[in-house]
Amino acid sequence: MNTKVIRLNDKESVHCQIDSSLSFRPLVAHLKGRLKTEQSLKSEFYRFLLDKIEREDELLVSNINPEELTAYSDTLELIFTILTPLMANSEDLYWALSTPIPDKIFFSTDTFYNFFQDRNPKSKINKKEESLDRQQLRFIYRIILERFYKFSSVLKNEIIYAHSHPETNLTQYYNIHTDTQFVDIKYVGSLPEINYEKLGYHFQEGDELEFLEKTLPLNNFSFEGFTVISLSDITVEHALLGIRNVLVDHNYQKETFNQISQALKTIGGNSKIDFGLMPFLTVNGKLVFDNQEFSDSKLINATREFALAEDVFFAQVDAYKENPRSIFVKRITEDLALKDPFLKVLKQAGISSYSVLPVFNNNELAGIMEVYSKSEYAVDDNLRSKLQPAMPLIGQFFQYSIDEFGTKMDAILKDKFTALQPSVQWKFNEAVWRYIKNNRNKRKTREIETVSFKNMYPLFGAIDIKDSTVERNLALKEDLQLQLNKLLETLKKIKSLVHLELTDKILFDCNEWLTRINSLTSTNEENLLIEFLETQVYPFLLLIKTSHPSKTKVVDLYFESIEKERGLSFKNRRKLEVSMQMINSEINQFLEQAQANLQASYPCYFGKFRTDGVEYDIYIGQELAPDKSFDTLYLKNIRLWQLTSMVEIARITKGLVNEMPRPLLTTQLIFIHSNAIDISFRNDERRFDVEGAYNIRYEVVKKRIDKVLIKNTAERLTQPDKIAMVYFNADEAKEYADYIKFLQDQDLLNDDLEFLELDELQGVAGLKAIRVGVKYVSGND
Incomplete structure (x- = not known):
């Protein structure tokens, strides 16, 4: 163990933000309280430590100098012993004692000491880059809010250390945890009240610490005691x-x-x-x-x-x-x-x-x-x-x-063996004709030219199934519960007819798994369950079937229950897939019919692709129809059509909820992009793609906005019963606000229009959004 004082982040100067003193008096009070209730042999150990601390007057003062604790290393080791698992090896523990506001570490395991001596503070990975002053202020207010106002999740800032292992050169990650149970907090006078609504507002604005400093000045607070710091390896x-x-x-x-x-x-x-x-x-x-x-x-x-x-x-x-x-x-x-x-x-x-x-x-x-x-x-x-x-x-x-x-495979099949959309097929025909002419009577075949369209106005839409991953995981958990219950029923029938000690053991394990499955959160546990079934249960059932032919039916009924197509144990997953297919089928059918009418106003390219829901690209511009003059009115028309169609799709999917075997909701998203881009047909992938570095930015935004959050909140932009429109320029918002006003007058949209700032995405800044609720017809509410 090490009694050398470690100054955390000693290269930075941290002013004293609150009255704090290193003391063991909170530990003494804790030990006395435990002695009143503890009935086991632990009480003797607690009493021994308490007597030892009380015999050393220097340890009972309220403001101990950390540098002077070297003389009490044996007492500190006893404290270490009661605060860590008895069988734990100190060489494996990253553990230390620190001042109440973690600044000076005065006692630590050798492992912890060596870790901090070898690590550069720059190896910290924080969600927010903050000065040490603000980090400590955040720490102080977190404890105050927890102790006095019962706020258990506000202002928690996780600190992760990353470093390269000297032998493997692989990066390892450690999470630092600070235990404050031996810190007493005192307040002089009447504790101020907090306006929670205002506090929430300042959290959204990002100036919550400034608000708290005004509302809860620290000059009347004092901290006394010590903190316990530990590091855990979170590399895996x-x-x-x-x-x-x-x-x-x-x-x-x-x-x-x-x-x-x-x-x-x-x-x-x-x-x-x-x-x-x-x-x-x-x-x-x-x-x-x-x-x-x-x-x-x-x-x-x-x-x-x-x-x-x-x-x-x-x-x-x-x-x-x-x-x-x-x-x-x-x-x-x-x-x-x-x-x-x-x-x-x-x-x-x-x-x-x-x-x-x-x-x-x-x-x-x-x-x-x-x-x-x-x-x-x-x-x-x-x-x-x-x-x-x-x-x-x-x-x-x-x-x-x-x-x-x-x-x-599906996309290539459609592109290669079904007719291209009429809006672009004419240009492919010309390219094929030039290809034939250029390669006549030539020994070396020329490559076919790239088909491109310049100055296309893009429209992007996405209809996504809300929480599809969560729904899949929930359906899996419910099916596993059904499977285990069926297995228990099968094993009990076998036990009543065949005497084998192993049956009781497997029954016990199945009951254990049934309990664990109710709170299944780890993919590793799911994998262990599958391994248990495949390595222990199924061989046992097959042995029963072989050795006791009269039990064949009982075993066969279980195996029938785990058949993917018809078995009881896949019931919820089948319902989920049917519900998702219902949604996607209705959306695809609507879009196929709607785009036929859309093409009548001005030719456009309509590309649809599958995700958990449906996404689509629309391109419109002069080069799609050289013989027909293009005007931006056609662009406005198709934008209004897109917004209206999103309302219809939201109504359609909402109307399916009561028909679905497993109810699902959808979100509707539009990306508004005013500038024209160039697209070309990629012969290797048989699809249209954007050209140029600037245009690629459009694709980057498309792929990332489905999970974007409203600025300074944890709320997703996309929500059921809403249509979200992401944009960059104020002119785009104004145009769509006019469309929304028109559709509100048509009783298609609610009067709840929101203008929202969005979080920055990787490589994308300045995003904003409009969001408005869909007004459902009677029966869809």
Whole structure:
């Protein structure tokens, strides 16, 4: 243990913001209180510590000098002993005692002392960049509000330290926690009242500390006691959060695989390992592999580089699908390489140890994760245990990649084998004709030209299903509860007819899981439940079925209940999918019919794509119809149409709520962009995309505004029963305000128009929004 004083952030000068004194009197009062109620042997320990403190007069004063506590290291060690788990090893604890306002640390574990001696304060990662003065002021008011006003969640500022591990060079993350239970706060006079409405307003404005300084001056407060500081390693949680953010971003391209691989390295704690991610993509029920975009597999790269026969590769993978399991090769020897063509190409690629882990999503094999290294014995079963918390997230990532691949396949099929929209087909016809003419009687074929349209006015709309991720997780939890209840019923029937001690053990475990599932919050727990079912329950049921044929029906009824298409254990997930399909089907049908009428006024390009809901792009401009003069009135007409159509869509989806097996709500979002942009048809992806750096900014904003928050709040802009319109320029807001006024007069919108400032997004500042409520017809309220 260490009694050297550590001055936190000693490079900064912090003025005294409140009267505070280091004292052990709050601890003494606490020990005396515990002795009145404690009946166990702990009371003897408490009494021993209390007597020791009271014998040392210097420890009972109200303002101890931290530098003088070196002489009382044995007493401090006793305090450490009662405040930490008895079996804890001090070498593993980042733990310390500090002054009431954390400024000077006067006693700490060696681990904690070394950590702070080695770390630069700049390695702190804070949500807000604040001076130390304001950080301490925030700390002081947080405690005051908790103690005197019962505010338990206001002004909490999490501090995270990040540093690079000297051996692995991987970044590790630590969260600092300050325990103030041994700090007494006194106030002279009558405690001021707080106007909570005003306090809330100042939180929104970001000047809450200034408000509190005026309302609750600190000159009448005093702090006495000491704080307990501890650090916890949150490296794994931070890495898992990084993977979750990838899922939220809905970006499943090449750079995403690198991000996930780095997070997995951090979780594994080994920089010498690498990862391959291979979701199982299928075309017509047969596996295909796309290592350019939807996969990142070392095995695929090695088989192509060293020309392994494709039929051998596919045969082995198909066989693996029939019997998925974890495979570990800790050392790829020459003998192993001669016997196995896969190990041969891996060895040729410089790989010395290799593992394959099956990845499941909703109990279905979604792909495999490779773990490999150029070092021997770097991959083992212990590494699999470390990676286990990430496996459900990898399963979700694989499923999203599979869905994205299917979406891309659908889009290409529509573009290649169905007619292009009439508004753009004429230009493709011209390009094809020039392609034919330019390549006549020429030995070298020229590439077909890029089809482009200049000065297009874009319109973007998004209809999203509210809290779709939350709904999916809730449906999963409810289905797991049904599955466990059915399993308990099955096991009880088996127990009544077959005497096996193991039945009681599995029944006990099932009841335990049923309790845990009610408060299921961790994807790791979900994965452990699946592992329990697959490794303990199902083999037991199959054994009962084989050994006791008379129990076959009981076992079969359970397995029928977990069939995805008809089983009881997928009931809620099926209802959710039906509800989502109902919404998307109605929206798609409405948009298909509505755009046909829209094209009659002036030709436009209408591109629709699938998310959890429906998003669409509309482009309109002169180059779409060279023979018809374009006027900005057509743009205003289509903008009014878009706003009106959003009202109709909101009414349609609201009207479906009572028909859905699982009620869902939608949000409606429009992005207003006044400046014309250029678009071109990307032949490689068979879709239109924007051109130029400025125009790309439009795409960036589109992809990020669906989760934007109202400035200085935690409230999402997009809300059910509302239409949100995001814009940059005041002229845009004025134009849409006129449309809203017109639709309010038509009884389509409520009289609740809001003009809102929005939080900055990465790379995007200055966003604003209009939001207005939809007026529903009778029966949709």
